[in-house]
Amino acid sequence: xxxxxxxxxxxxxxxxxxxxxxxxxxxxxxxxxCRYRRLCGDSVVFQTGTDEHGDKIVQAAQGAGVSxxxxxxxxxxxxxxxxxxxxxxxxxxxxxxDPVHIRTVQRILQQVYEQDDIYFSDYSGLYCKGCERFLTxxxxxxxxxxxxxxxxxAITEQNYFFRMGKxxxxxxxxxxxxxxxxTPERYRNEVLSFLKEPLEDLCISRPTSRLxxxxxxxxxxxxVTYVWFDALINYLTxxxxxxxxxxxxxxxxxxxxxxxxxxxxxxxxxxxMLRSMGLAPYKKLHVHGYWNVGETKMSKSLGNVVxxxxxxxxxxxxxxxxxxxxxxxxxxxxxxxxxxLRMRQNSDLxxxxxxxxxxxxxxxxxxxxxxxxxxxxxxxxxxxxRDAAVxxxxxxxxxxxxxxxxxxxxxxWEVISRANKYIVENxxxxxxxxxxxxxxxxxxxxxxLETLRLIALTLEPVMPDTAAKMRHALGQAAAQDLTxxxxxxxxxxxxxxxxxxxxxxRLDSGKPKTxxxxxxxGGKAQKNMTxxxxxxxxxxxxxxxxxxxxxxxxxxxxxxKIKKSDRLLKLTVKAPEERIIVAGIAEFYxxxxxxxxxxxxxxxxxxxxxxxxASHGMVxxxxxxxxxxxxxxxxxxxxxxxxx
RNA sequence: GCCCCCGUAGCUCAGUGGAUAGAGCACAGGAUUCAUAAUCCUGGUGCCGCAGGUCCGAUUCCUGCCGGGGGCACCA
Numbered sequence: 229x230x231x232x233x234x235x236x237x238x239x240x241x242x243x244x245x246x247x248x249x250x251x252x253x254x255x256x257x258x259x260x261x262c263r264y265r266r267l268c269g270d271s272v273v274f275q276t277g278t279d280e281h282g283d284k285i286v287q288a289a290q291g292a293g294v295s296x297x298x299x300x301x302x303x304x305x306x307x308x309x310x311x312x313x314x315x316x317x318x319x320x321x322x323x324x325x326d327p328v329h330i331r332t333v334q335r336i337l338q339q340v341y342e343q344d345d346i347y348f349s350d351y352s353g354l355y356c357k358g359c360e361r362f363l364t365x366x367x368x369x370x371x372x373x374x375x376x377x378x379x380x381x382a383i384t385e386q387n388y389f390f391r392m393g394k395x396x397x398x399x400x401x402x403x404x405x406x407x408x409x410x411t412p413e414r415y416r417n418e419v420l421s422f423l424k425e426p427l428e429d430l431c432i433s434r435p436t437s438r439l440x441x442x443x444x445x446x447x448x449x450x451x452v453t454y455v456w457f458d459a460l461i462n463y464l465t466x467x468x469x470x471x472x473x474x475x476x477x478x479x480x481x482x483x484x485x486x487x488x489x490x491x492x493x494x495x496x497x498x499x500x501m502l503r504s505m506g507l508a509p510y511k512k513l514h515v516h517g518y519w520n521v522g523e524t525k526m527s528k529s530l531g532n533v534v535x536x537x538x539x540x541x542x543x544x545x546x547x548x549x550x551x552x553x554x555x556x557x558x559x560x561x562x563x564x565x566x567x568x569l570r571m572r573q574n575s576d577l578x579x580x581x582x583x584x585x586x587x588x589x590x591x592x593x594x595x596x597x598x599x600x601x602x603x604x605x606x607x608x609x610x611x612x613x614r615d616a617a618v619x620x621x622x623x624x625x626x627x628x629x630x631x632x633x634x635x636x637x638x639x640x641w642e643v644i645s646r647a648n649k650y651i652v653e654n655x656x657x658x659x660x661x662x663x664x665x666x667x668x669x670x671x672x673x674x675x676x677l678e679t680l681r682l683i684a685l686t687l688e689p690v691m692p693d694t695a696a697k698m699r700h701a702l703g704q705a706a707a708q709d710l711t712x713x714x715x716x717x718x719x720x721x722x723x724x725x726x727x728x729x730x731x732x733x734r735l736d737s738g739k740p741k742t743x744x745x746x747x748x749x750g751g752k753a754q755k756n757m758t759x760x761x762x763x764x765x766x767x768x769x770x771x772x773x774x775x776x777x778x779x780x781x782x783x784x785x786x787x788x789k790i791k792k793s794d795r796l797l798k799l800t801v802k803a804p805e806e807r808i809i810v811a812g813i814a815e816f817y818x819x820x821x822x823x824x825x826x827x828x829x830x831x832x833x834x835x836x837x838x839x840x841x842a843s844h845g846m847v848x849x850x851x852x853x854x855x856x857x858x859x860x861x862x863x864x865x866x867x868x869x870x871x872x
Numbered sequence: 873g874c875c876c877c878c879g880u881a882g883c884u885c886a887g888u889g890g891a892u893a894g895a896g897c898a899c900a901g902g903a904u905u906c907a908u909a910a911u912c913c914u915g916g917u918g919c920c921g922c923a924g925g926u927c928c929g930a931u932u933c934c935u936g937c938c939g940g941g942g943g944c945a946c947c948a
Contacts, residue, residue, distance in 0.1 A: 239948090242948055244948090279948070282948070284948080361947070362946095362947090363947080414876085414877070414942095417876075417877095418876075418877095418942085418943065421875070421876070421943080421944095422943075422944080422945080424875095425944080425945090427945090428945075428946085430945090430946060431946060432946090454946090455946080455948055456946080456948085459948070488942085489948085490948070491943095492943095492945065492946085493945095493946085493948075496945085497945095497946085555884085557885080561941080561942095562884095563884090568884085571897070571898090575896090575897070576896095578908060578910080579908080579910055579911080580910095580911090582907095582908060582910090583907055583908055583910045583911070584907085584910095584911085585907095586906095586907055586908060586910085587906050587907030587908090587910080587911080588906085588907085589907095590906060590907060591906045591907080594906075595906085638895090638896085641896090648910095648911055648912075649911085649912065649913095651906075651907090651911075651912090652903090652904075652906095652911065652912045652913090653912085655904085655905095655906085656906065657904095657905070657906050660906090730908050731908090732908080733908075734908055734909090734910085
């Protein structure tokens with residue numbers, strides 16, 4: 229059978245903000261699905277990247293006091309640096325500022341223009357000078373711009389338009405005829421209901437008088453293209469459109485993963501664009517919901533943005549991946565909370581899986597000298613375990629194929645639970661006491677170990693680290709094949725097993741030591757920060773107290789003197805998210821000398837304002853005989869690494 | 873305003889025109905000692921949002937109401 233091919237993408241993320249939980253989730257889903265397909269023997273290309281044009285970027289760059297180019301380089305690098313923390317391994321990381329992408333976009337624009345699917349026309353609307361953009365009627369409050377409180381001006385601007393309406397009926401037919409095109413079904417229905425109204429043409433340009441940070445239209449340099457003809461085309465650029473060797477093969481296998489906020493561009497604009505340029509639509513669009521933080525939306529202004537790097541630092545990569553995939557029904561919104569995550573860690577990972585693995589291997593080490601025994605004639609109870617394990621793999625594959633990751637994992641945990649039961653029912657510690665029962669003991673262990681092998685195999689895409697630990701402990705080579713290796717009975721008798729360290733620690737109950745995003749308490753510097761504590765034991769603190777301080781390595785990406793201050797420097801550091809720290813080191817360090825340095829910071833200090841600048845954390849330094857020395861690390865490490 | 877989805881055990885959710893409505897977590901009691909004080913067994917609770925209607929029979933279908941969420945386009 230020829231190997232299947234899959235081309236899986238995340239959206240390219242807009243670099244006006246730093247990576248957050250939502251970005252991480254989409255990308256973890258993509259990575260997991262990608263690993264899963266590879267495990268099934270398919271070849272896969274996995275692409276993610278960053279979207280870097282537009283006026284929001286220009287504004288953000290201005291706010292940061294750098295050029296748009298410098299700004300996007302910095303934020304894009306942060307996205308790229310975040311993915312390895314989550315064991316995400318994309319094959320391509322594309323940027324819309326890549327020269328090859330710019331050429332591709334222009335080439336496609338030219339083509340679509342020449343075949344008359346792009347035309348020049350007037351656009352009349354209500355323009356707010358403060359916002360520098362057109363507002364829609366429903367954005368207005370009492371006829372005024374809600375941000376600037378002035379009535380927008382009715383103006384007419386000339387722009388280029390894409391004949392989207394021309395492809396409306398074709399799109400309806402395509403979606404209707406291909407139930408798998410957009411899933412889950414609710415989003416497919418949403419799109420179809422939207423398509424019941426006439427589809428208007430899409431404005432795809434901005435005059436350079438308003439925006440220059442974009443790709444110039446090849447047929448009119450007074451304009452740049454705006455958003456979608458730039459961003460969506462990344463999916464083609466990355467696989468070598470139009471004539472690179474594997475383009476057609478990959479494009480025919482394209483599956484996009486998105487969050488529901490960009491459903492319309494992906495479900496409507498994009499297929500019609502593809503149709504116009506003479507390409508088949510992508511194969512599938514997988515749409516997921518939002519992660520709320522507790523009861524509320526995650527938003528910058530609420531200051532509750534969850535940073536993936538902080539989650540990983542606190543709980544570990546595999547726990548984060550497992551939690552996110554297990555706790556969200558793909559397609560629906562879900563709630564993130566430290567409590568929910570800790571519960572999964574303790575009950576699913578530590579108690580059920582970790583303890584099962586640990587107790588099983590310990591017994592094998594003790595009772596059969598760390599060798600995989602040969603199974604004798606199975607009894608009913610053994611056959612039941614075997615059947616359950618084999619059925620699990622089938623159910624798992626079915627659910628993974630449908631992007632129902634939570635269900636796939638639930639199926640695995642059913643067998644984990646069954647295996648725990650199997651141990652109690654067979655009481656190997658009793659069998660071991662009676663030499664006459666050694667054959668029975670061997671059979672029990674064989675069935676148990678073989679079940680564990682299959683469990684490890686299914687966990688490979690979700691928790692690659694953990695699966696590898698399990699595999700090594702069971703004396704198995706790298707898993708590559710969910711087809712061949714999923715059959716029962718492949719564990720070779722005589723194989724040596726090794727005792728692994730516990731797979732997952734149990735987390736003590738009590739308050740998570742998490743830092744989370746600070747922000748909302750614009751507060752004052754707390755002078756008596758420990759006044760309510762009880763420093764007995766002659767100033768000794770417990771380990772738990774120590775753990776409260778979130779020490780990390782931060783890399784300085786920018787530094788400037790603060791006016792009217794002799795001692796303060798404003799540092800922009802990566803830890804790994806970007807943050808501003810004001811440090812009292814200006815007497816000893818020049819700003820230029822700071823850039824690129826790695827220092828240790830206390831990352832969870834309450835933010836405070838120094839000379840009017842909010843400082844999020846503190847750089848550790850050493851005072852010695854009137855001099856000051858920055859803390860340092862002895863080798864270059866990943867920014868954001870924990871110090872402990 | 874128009875349209876769509878949701879409202880089931882303390883929590884998160886599954887479920888079907890029909891029989892005593894389920895799972896996990898949490899909680900209580902017991903068993904066990906191989907294991908990360910882990911595991912296994914047993915147990916309770918539900919006006920299945922409210923009010924009508926269709927039907928022999930509705931949590932499941934229809935209507936209205938209440939509560940929550942989303943969409944109604946170029947604000948990524």
